[in-house]
Amino acid sequence: xxxxxxxxxxxxxxxxxxxxxxxxxxxxxxxxxxxxxxxxxxxxxxxxxxxxxxxxxxxxxxxxxxxxxxxxxxxxxxxxxxxxxxxxxxxxxxxxxxxxxxxxxxxxxxxxxxxxxxxxxxxxxxxxxxxxxxxxxxxxxxxxxxxxxxxxxxxxxxxxxxxxxxxxxxxxxxxxxxxxxxxxxxxxxxxxxxxxxxxxxxxxxxxxxxxxxxxxxxxxxxxxxxxxxxxxxxxxxxxxxxxxxxxxxxxxxxxxxxxxxxxxxxxxxxxxxxxxxxxxxxxxxxxxxxxxxxxxxxxxxxxxxxxxxxxxxxxxxxxxxxxxxxxxxxxxxxxxxxxxxxxxxxxxxxxxxxxxxxxxxxxxxxxxxxxxxxxxxxxxxxxxxxxxxxxxxxxxxxxxxxxxxxxxxxxxxxxxxxxxxxxxxxxxxxxxxxxxxxxxxxxxxxxxxxxxxxxxxxxxxxxxxxxxxxxxxxxxxxxxxx
Amino acid sequence: xxxxxxxxxxxxxxxxxxxxxxxxxxxxxxxxxxxxxxxxxxxxxxxxxxxxxxxxxxxxxxxxxxxxxxxxxxxxxxxxxxxxxxxxxxxxxxxxxxxxxxxxxxxxxxxxxxxxxxxxxxxxxxxxxxxxxxxxxxxxxxxxxxxxxxxxxxxxxxxxxxxxxxxxxxxxxxxxxxxxxxxxxxxxxxxxxxxx
Numbered sequence: 245x246x247x248x249x250x251x252x253x254x255x256x257x258x259x260x261x262x263x264x265x266x267x268x269x270x271x272x273x274x275x276x277x278x279x280x281x282x283x284x285x286x287x288x289x290x291x292x293x294x295x296x297x298x299x300x301x302x303x304x305x306x307x308x309x310x311x312x313x314x315x316x317x318x319x320x321x322x323x324x325x326x327x328x329x330x331x332x333x334x335x336x337x338x339x340x341x342x343x344x345x346x347x348x349x350x351x352x353x354x355x356x357x358x359x360x361x362x363x364x365x366x367x368x369x370x371x372x373x374x375x376x377x378x379x380x381x382x383x384x385x386x387x388x389x390x391x392x393x394x395x396x397x398x399x400x401x402x403x404x405x406x407x408x409x410x411x412x413x414x415x416x417x418x419x420x421x422x423x424x425x426x427x428x429x430x431x432x433x434x435x436x437x438x439x440x441x442x443x444x445x446x447x448x449x450x451x452x453x454x455x456x457x458x459x460x461x462x463x464x465x466x467x468x469x470x471x472x473x474x475x476x477x478x479x480x481x482x483x484x485x486x487x488x489x490x491x492x493x494x495x496x497x498x499x500x501x502x503x504x505x506x507x508x509x510x511x512x513x514x515x516x517x518x519x520x521x522x523x524x525x526x527x528x529x530x531x532x533x534x535x536x537x538x539x540x541x542x543x544x545x546x547x548x549x550x551x552x553x554x555x556x557x558x559x560x561x562x563x564x565x566x567x568x569x570x571x572x573x574x575x576x577x578x579x580x581x582x583x584x585x586x587x588x589x590x591x592x593x594x595x596x597x598x599x600x601x602x603x604x605x606x607x608x609x610x611x612x613x614x615x616x617x618x619x620x621x622x623x624x625x626x627x628x629x630x631x632x633x634x635x636x637x638x639x640x641x642x643x644x645x646x647x648x649x650x651x652x653x654x655x656x657x658x659x660x661x662x663x664x665x666x667x668x669x670x671x672x673x674x675x676x677x678x679x680x681x682x683x684x685x686x687x688x689x690x691x692x693x694x695x696x697x698x699x700x701x702x703x704x705x706x707x708x709x710x711x712x713x714x715x716x717x718x719x720x721x722x723x724x725x726x
Numbered sequence: 727x728x729x730x731x732x733x734x735x736x737x738x739x740x741x742x743x744x745x746x747x748x749x750x751x752x753x754x755x756x757x758x759x760x761x762x763x764x765x766x767x768x769x770x771x772x773x774x775x776x777x778x779x780x781x782x783x784x785x786x787x788x789x790x791x792x793x794x795x796x797x798x799x800x801x802x803x804x805x806x807x808x809x810x811x812x813x814x815x816x817x818x819x820x821x822x823x824x825x826x827x828x829x830x831x832x833x834x835x836x837x838x839x840x841x842x843x844x845x846x847x848x849x850x851x852x853x854x855x856x857x858x859x860x861x862x863x864x865x866x867x868x869x870x871x872x873x874x875x876x877x878x879x880x881x882x883x884x885x886x887x888x889x890x891x892x893x894x895x896x897x898x899x900x901x902x903x904x905x906x907x908x909x910x911x912x913x914x915x916x917x918x919x920x921x922x
Binding site for chain 1: 918
C-alpha cells in the first residue's frame with residue numbers, strides 16, 4: 245500500500261462514488277465521508293510510513309512514494325501532521341453538513357477537492373502543485389453556483405484569478421532553475437520574485453486581486469464559501485512555504501519578508517475597514533476571512549522558524565473559527581439572494597440565539613480577542629511584525645479593530661431584535677408562547693454550539709492544545725524549521 | 727519547421743485570434759478557437775514529440791466541443807449581453823496594441839531565455855494577450871471561458887519549450903477541460919432544476 249493510494253486516491257474514489265448516491269438518506273454521504281476522514285486522520289497520526297507492520301497474520305507497509313506518469317507523489321512521515329490536521333478539519337466540515345445544508349454535492353466534491361489538495365502537497369516536482377490547486381478550485385464551481393441560480397460576477401472572477409495563477413507559478417519554476425545556477429544575477433532574481441508574487445497574489449487573493457472574495461461571499465452559500473476560503477488558501481500557503489524552504493535566496497532575502505508583511509497588513513487593514521461598514525452578512529464573512537488571511541501572510545513574512553510556527557499556530561484556530569462562522573451563518577435565515585442584510589438576518593436572533601452566539605464568538609476569534617483560540621498566534625505575529633515593520637503591525641491591528649466594530653454592530657442589531665416590544669406595539673400574528681423551531685429545542689444545534697465553544701475557547705484558555713501540534717507541523721519544512 | 731511555414735502558422739494564428747475577438751456569432755468564435763488549437767498543436771510539436779503534442783489538440787478540441795454543445799442547447803437570444811465595448815473599431819485597436827506589444831517583447835524574451843524560438847514565443851504571447859483581452863472585455867460567461875481557454879493555449883505553447891513531462895501534459899489538458907466544463911456548467915446553471 246502506498247500513502248498516495250491511502251490519502252489521495254481513496255478519498256478521490258469515495259468522493260466519485262458518493263457523486264452517484266441518490267438515496268433519500270441525505271445524511272449518509274456526510275456520515276460515510278466524515279468517518280473516512282476520521283480514519284485517515286487516525287492512520288496519519290498513529291501509523292508510521294515506510295515501516296513494515298505486523299497486522300495479525302498479515303504484514304503491510306505504507307510506502308511513502310508512488311510514481312505516476314514518470315513523476316512521483318511523496319507523502320512521508322514529515323507530512324503526517326498536516327495530513328492529520330487536514331482530514332480532521334475535513335471531518336468537521338462534513339459533520340457540519342447536517343446543520344448547514346450546503347447541498348447534496350458538497351460532500352463528494354469537497355472530498356475530491358481535498359484529495360487534489362493533498363495531491364498538491366505530495367507531487368514532485370512541487371511546482372506542479374499549481375495545476376492541482378487550480379483543478380481543486382474549478383471543482384468547487386458547481387457548489388458556488390448551484391443549479392437554478394444565476395452565476396454572479398464573484399464566481400467568474402474567482403475562476404479567472406485561479407486560472408491566471410497557474411502560468412505565473414509554473415514559469416517561476418523555470419526561472420528559479422536559472423536562479424539556482426546563478427544566484428548573483430539580480431535581474432533573474434527580481435523577475436522570479438515578480439512572477440512568484442503575481443502568481444501567489446492571484447492564488448491567495450492578495451491586494452489588489454482580492455475583489456472576488458467579498459463578492460463571492462455575498463453570492464454563495466456561506467458553508468461552501470467557508471470551505472473554499474479555508475482549504476484552498478491554506479494549502480496554497482503551505483505550498484508557498486515550500487518555496488521558502490527550498491530556495492535560500494528567497495528565504496534570506498530582506499525584501500521578501502517586508503513584502504509579505506506589507507501585503508498581509510494591507511489585506512487585514514482593507515478587510516477590517518470594509519467589514520466595519522458592511523451590512524451584508526455574507527460579505528462581512530468574506531472581509532473577516534481577508535483579515536485572517538492577512539495575518540497568515542504576515543506570519544510567513546516573519547521568516548524562519550518563528551514565521552512557520554506562527555503560521556501553523558494561526559491555521560488551526562482560524563480554521564475552526566471559519567468553520568463555526570460558516571455553519572452558524574448557514575443556520576440564520578437568509579431571506580433571499582442579495583438580501584442578507586444585517587437587520588434582516590438578526591431579526592431571527594430570538595429564534596436562533598445559539599447560532600448567533602457562535603457567530604459572534606467566531607467573529608471575536610477572527611478579530612483576535614484574548615481568551616479565544618487565535619489570540620496567542622496573533623500576538624506572536626504582531627510581536628514579530630512590530631520589531632521589523634511597526635507600520636505593518638499597526639495595519640493588522642486596525643484590521644482587527646474594524647472587525648470588532650463589525651461584531652459590535654451585529655451584536656447591537658441582534659439585541660435590538662431581541663428586546664421586548666414597546667407598549668402599544670401590535671403584532672400581525674400572535675407569536676407562539678413556545679416556538680419549537682427555535683435553536684434551543686434542536687439537539688444538533690446544541691451539539692454544534694458546544695463543539696464550537698470548545699474549539700474557539702479551548703484553544704484560548706489552553707493554548708498548549710494547539711501549540712503542542714505546531715512544531716510537528718512546522719517540521720515539514722526542514723530548512724525553515726531545522 | 728521552415729521559417730516560411732512558421733510565418734504562415736503565425737499569420738493564421740493572428741487571424742484566428744482576431745476572429746475570436748471580433749466575431750459576434752458564437753459559432754464563428756468556437757470555430758476560431760478550434761483553429762487556434764490546431765495551430766497551437768503545430769507550434770507545440772516543434773518542441774514535443776508528435777504523440778504528446780496531440781494531447782493539446784485533443785484536449786483543446788474537446789473543450790471547444792463542450793462549450794459548443796452547451797451553447798447549442800441554450801435558447802437562442804436575440805443578441806449576446808452587451809459586452810462592453812463591442813465596437814469593432816475599438817476591439818481592432820486593442821488587438822493592434824496587443825500585436826505591437828507582443829512583437830516588441832517576443833524577440834527580447836527569446837534572446838533573454840536563450841531557449842525559446844522567437845516565432846513560437848510570438849505565437850504564445852499573442853494568444854495570451856488575446857485571451858486577457860477577451861477576459862477583460864467580456865461580460866458573459868461564454869466570452870470569459872473562451873478568453874481563459876485562449877490564454878491557457880498561449881501559455882501551453884510557451885511552456886512546452888521548457889517542460890516535456892507527460893504528467894504536466896495530462897494535467898494541463900485536464901485543466902483546459904476543467905475550464906471548459908466549469909464555463910459550460912455556469913452557462914447552464916440558471917436553466918437547471920434546483921436540487922434539494
